[in-house]
Amino acid sequence: MKVTINxxxxxxxxGKTILQAAQANGIYxxxxxxxxxxxxxxxxxxxxxxxxxNPNLVTACNTPVxxxxxxxxxxxxxxxxxRFVIDLALSSGNHDCIICEKSGACELQDAAYFLxxxxxDFKKGDYPPxxxxxxxxxxVDHNRCILCGRCVEACNHIVVNGVIQxxxxxxxxxxxxxxxxxxxxxxxxxxxxxxxxxPVGALTSKKSIGKGRAWEVExxxxxxxxxxxxxxxxxxxxxxxxxxxxxxEDGSPNKGRLCVKGxxxxxxxxxxxxxxxxxxxxxxxxxxxxxxxALDLVAKKFKxxxxxxxxxxxxxxxxxxxxxxxxxxxxxxxxxxLKTNNIDHCART
Amino acid sequence: MFFCIGTxxxxxxxxxxTYLKNAVEKGAKLIVVDxxxxxxxxxxxxxxxxxxxxxxxxxNGLMHILIKEDLYDKKFVEQNCEGFExxxxxxxxxxxxxxxxxxxxxxVEKIREIAHLLASIKPCLLCYTLGITEHTxxxxxxxxxxxxxxxxxxxxxxxxxxxxLRGQNNVQGACDMGALPNVYPGYxxxxxxxxxxxxxxxxxxxxxxxxxxxMIPAMLEALPTKExxxxxxxxxxxxxxxxxxxxxxxxxxxxxxxxxxxxxxxETTRFAHVVFPAAAWSEDDGTFTNSExxxxxxxxVSSPPGQAKPNWWIFKEIARRMGSTWDSAGGQDxxxxxxxxxxxxxxxxxxxxxxxxxxxxxxxxxxxxxTPFLHRDGKFSRGKGLFTxxxxxxxxxxxxxxxxxxxxxxxxxxxxHTRTQTGxxxxxxxxxxxxxxxxxxDAKKQGIANGDAVxxxxxxxxxxxxxxxxxxxxxxxxxxxFHFRDGNANWLTNPVFDPYTQTAEYKACAxxxxxxx
Numbered sequence: 001m002k003v004t005i006n007x008x009x010x011x012x013x014x015g016k017t018i019l020q021a022a023q024a025n026g027i028y029x030x031x032x033x034x035x036x037x038x039x040x041x042x043x044x045x046x047x048x049x050x051x052x053x054n055p056n057l058v059t060a061c062n063t064p065v066x067x068x069x070x071x072x073x074x075x076x077x078x079x080x081x082x083r084f085v086i087d088l089a090l091s092s093g094n095h096d097c098i099i100c101e102k103s104g105a106c107e108l109q110d111a112a113y114f115l116x117x118x119x120x121d122f123k124k125g126d127y128p129p130x131x132x133x134x135x136x137x138x139x140v141d142h143n144r145c146i147l148c149g150r151c152v153e154a155c156n157h158i159v160v161n162g163v164i165q166x167x168x169x170x171x172x173x174x175x176x177x178x179x180x181x182x183x184x185x186x187x188x189x190x191x192x193x194x195x196x197x198x199p200v201g202a203l204t205s206k207k208s209i210g211k212g213r214a215w216e217v218e219x220x221x222x223x224x225x226x227x228x229x230x231x232x233x234x235x236x237x238x239x240x241x242x243x244x245x246x247x248x249e250d251g252s253p254n255k256g257r258l259c260v261k262g263x264x265x266x267x268x269x270x271x272x273x274x275x276x277x278x279x280x281x282x283x284x285x286x287x288x289x290x291x292x293x294a295l296d297l298v299a300k301k302f303k304x305x306x307x308x309x310x311x312x313x314x315x316x317x318x319x320x321x322x323x324x325x326x327x328x329x330x331x332x333x334x335x336x337x338l339k340t341n342n343i344d345h346c347a348r349t
Numbered sequence: 350m351f352f353c354i355g356t357x358x359x360x361x362x363x364x365x366x367t368y369l370k371n372a373v374e375k376g377a378k379l380i381v382v383d384x385x386x387x388x389x390x391x392x393x394x395x396x397x398x399x400x401x402x403x404x405x406x407x408x409n410g411l412m413h414i415l416i417k418e419d420l421y422d423k424k425f426v427e428q429n430c431e432g433f434e435x436x437x438x439x440x441x442x443x444x445x446x447x448x449x450x451x452x453x454x455x456x457v458e459k460i461r462e463i464a465h466l467l468a469s470i471k472p473c474l475l476c477y478t479l480g481i482t483e484h485t486x487x488x489x490x491x492x493x494x495x496x497x498x499x500x501x502x503x504x505x506x507x508x509x510x511x512x513x514l515r516g517q518n519n520v521q522g523a524c525d526m527g528a529l530p531n532v533y534p535g536y537x538x539x540x541x542x543x544x545x546x547x548x549x550x551x552x553x554x555x556x557x558x559x560x561x562x563x564m565i566p567a568m569l570e571a572l573p574t575k576e577x578x579x580x581x582x583x584x585x586x587x588x589x590x591x592x593x594x595x596x597x598x599x600x601x602x603x604x605x606x607x608x609x610x611x612x613x614x615x616e617t618t619r620f621a622h623v624v625f626p627a628a629a630w631s632e633d634d635g636t637f638t639n640s641e642x643x644x645x646x647x648x649x650v651s652s653p654p655g656q657a658k659p660n661w662w663i664f665k666e667i668a669r670r671m672g673s674t675w676d677s678a679g680g681q682d683x684x685x686x687x688x689x690x691x692x693x694x695x696x697x698x699x700x701x702x703x704x705x706x707x708x709x710x711x712x713x714x715x716x717x718x719x720t721p722f723l724h725r726d727g728k729f730s731r732g733k734g735l736f737t738x739x740x741x742x743x744x745x746x747x748x749x750x751x752x753x754x755x756x757x758x759x760x761x762x763x764x765x766h767t768r769t770q771t772g773x774x775x776x777x778x779x780x781x782x783x784x785x786x787x788x789x790x791d792a793k794k795q796g797i798a799n800g801d802a803v804x805x806x807x808x809x810x811x812x813x814x815x816x817x818x819x820x821x822x823x824x825x826x827x828x829x830x831f832h833f834r835d836g837n838a839n840w841l842t843n844p845v846f847d848p849y850t851q852t853a854e855y856k857a858c859a860x861x862x863x864x865x866x
Contacts, residue, residue: 329660329661333664
């Protein structure tokens with residue numbers, strides 16, 4: 001379909017919304033409640049745009065493109081409507097980017113920046129701190145919440161845990177857990193899907209606070225080390241340390257979803273308990289050894305045992321947690337060097 | 350439609366469960382068969398709360414109705430299967446619904462209702478986890494779910510089939526890689542002379558053994574008898590994860606020489622003579638293969654601490670010190686130049702192709718898109734799908750006057766296995782200790798309140814834990830996990846094994862429980 005956006009002509013495949021058409025062509029429209037995997041909620045109205053011949057502004061997130069449509073995202077009228085929404089959001093709550101965990105990846109910040117907010121028409125209210133710190137891994141700052149509804153949708157319809165809802169109406173409306181009890185006391189399973197879809201700093205991962213700014217981290221895709229689903233993780237790495245884990249939104253099989261272990265169970269690798277030196281037991285206690293000494297000892301013992309008792313007197317258990325390449329090497333050691341098929345792993349237990 | 354049997358998906362495979370819940374929201378039907386009223390049952394169209402270890406009787410009862418009432422997929426059975434006549438005769442003769450009901454504790458009406466629902470919707474995707482396999486009848490349980498899906502013609506279609514959800518991140522991969530005593534990588538039999546020759550040539554050796562090796566339980570048993578002198582344990586905490594800890598520790602203690610690769614000191618490394626410090630997840634490049642047979646990349650973001658080394662390097666160094674020099678120079682080299690070359694079903698998978706999403710094997714050529722589901726068009730790998738008669742057998746140990754409760758075990762959401770990792774990632778904040786989950790009825794009978802200390806004991810051991818009184822658990826059952834050393838269910842579990850698979854009966858043993866005074 002042929003459309004124009006801000007006077008430029010574009011060819012758009014059918015079935016797309018105005019927002020999708022604009023995004024695909026590098027044209028920014030402010031959004032708050034829209035998230036690709038949730039689809040259009042059309043609640044926040046930040047994506048208001050003008051269509052030639054249409055007397056009313058429309059929301060870009062849920063308006064399908066039609067052939068010949070002339071869309072204007074940057075007219076005075078559209079921008080005024082966008083600014084109005086962002087202005088209200090900025091004035092209702094404490095959006096203090098300097099200390100906010102979400103700074104640099106915040107969609108409210110992006111919108112305000114794009115709309116060149118140098119001054120606000122609405123005066124900010126007085127908001128005493130309103131933080132729910134009761135959950136082990138998720139921090140809720142109600143003053144940063146813009147009530148976009150993404151977490152509600154995600155909790156109820158993506159991970160289907162049914163914990164988050166909007167409580168009350170009007171000035172006192174807020175996100176709540178179960179029957180409006182602290183998150184840590186609720187039935188929340190701490191999968192963190194809400195932190196992943198939250199456009200602002202209202203729902204953040206506690207472990208990551210203060211560990212690294214969005215622009216400082218390198219994102220590395222990997223596979224979760226826990227169950228057999230094989231979720232794709234994005235490791236947020238700063239100076240070689242994982243500071244946060246999110247799900248890969250367009251990755252199979254999990255499409256961004258994770259569980260509490262995948263999202264928050266990563267920092268065991270930094271435990272003080274890690275084994276760092278080869279150990280050899282002598283008179284019942286371990287002593288540190290060099291790699292050469294320990295490896296030579298194992299090779300010698302294996303050779304001795306094979307000589308005296310045959311190769312089948314050695315057995316090995318591989319690891320269902322480590323990589324394919326490691327298991328391959330271990331069975332290769334047993335089969336091609338020790339000459340035994342006594343190699344198994346815990347698939348059966 | 351989904352048929353979930355012996356799978357506590359919302360806790361053990363939480364992300365997989367989200368897709369089921371999404372489908373149910375959109376109108377899909379869900380049948381849950383489980384001894385516990387676990388979370389998935391909240392979303393179920395029909396729930397059959399079977400007695401522990403009655404799966405085969407229940408499934409055969411279902412199939413009795415499907416056959417007797419002519420509700421099965423005749424065309425699929427005729428065209429794609431064999432052994433049906435004998436199977437049919439056996440089921441009709443031996444598993445009338447009344448008998449299935451008596452053994453499973455599910456009413457005849459409920460069994461019939463489930464049979465009718467199964468017959469009315471196609472395809473139906475069947476999922477199971479360790480609730481099926483961790484029995485002395487584990488192999489026969491698997492045979493039975495396969496019989497059911499063949500009977501319904503739910504094979505070789507998308508969103509159908511028999512889908513075991515693998516418990517660990519790379520249990521599929523460890524099997525695929527030949528960390529099994531009877532097969533080389535890609536399930537190529539060690540007893541096949543042609544395969545032996547192929548691997549001898551590839552590895553530049555002669556005299557590869559064509560005799561299948563020992564499975565884990567036999568390895569452990571062979572330690573005290575000295576048939577096995579040395580055991581090499583890579584990253585497994587067997588002293589907590591195997592059934593009957595007291596016995597397992599006796600076996601480990603008897604090892605003449607025990608070597609461990611690990612990232613932490615564990616209850617198992619205590620028994621080692623040499624411990625190698627290994628690189629952990631995210632400290633090395635490699636691949637994991639998930640339950641869908643999808644080979645996905647695992648990437649290194651930092652170096653292992655201290656002198657810790659990648660596991661592949663440790664094995665290569667031992668090989669070198671025993672006279673074999675290997676080229677292997679890291680994950681990509683090992684995969685691209687050895688594994689995918691020697692494994693026909695993965696020949697098309699190379700690191701360059703799995704930068705983003707992984708590929709599902711079979712993927713035999715470089716232009717093959719991978720295989721999301723098996724047995725397409727009802728063409729089974731053995732040719733025709735074989736109906737195999739499987740008879741119900743009770744668990745090895747059943748409740749009696751002395752031990753009147755059935756102990757069943759599994760995993761909980763907030764921890765993973767023996768907690769070597771989750772216990773060091775702050776998850777203790779949510780779940781700090783083991784509990785014995787008991788029914789409201791039994792708690793009342795025994796005067797136990799939620800949180801009371803209880804003593805649970807079996808013929809093998811005894812633990813003291815807090816009681817968790819819950820409606821998830823039926824009367825007569827105690828349910829526990831193996832995450833904590835204290836109160837670990839494996840002090841109690843029964844080291845009896847399926848005769849084919851040598852999988853232990855973690856799901857059923859007899860215990861008693863009382864309030865600790």
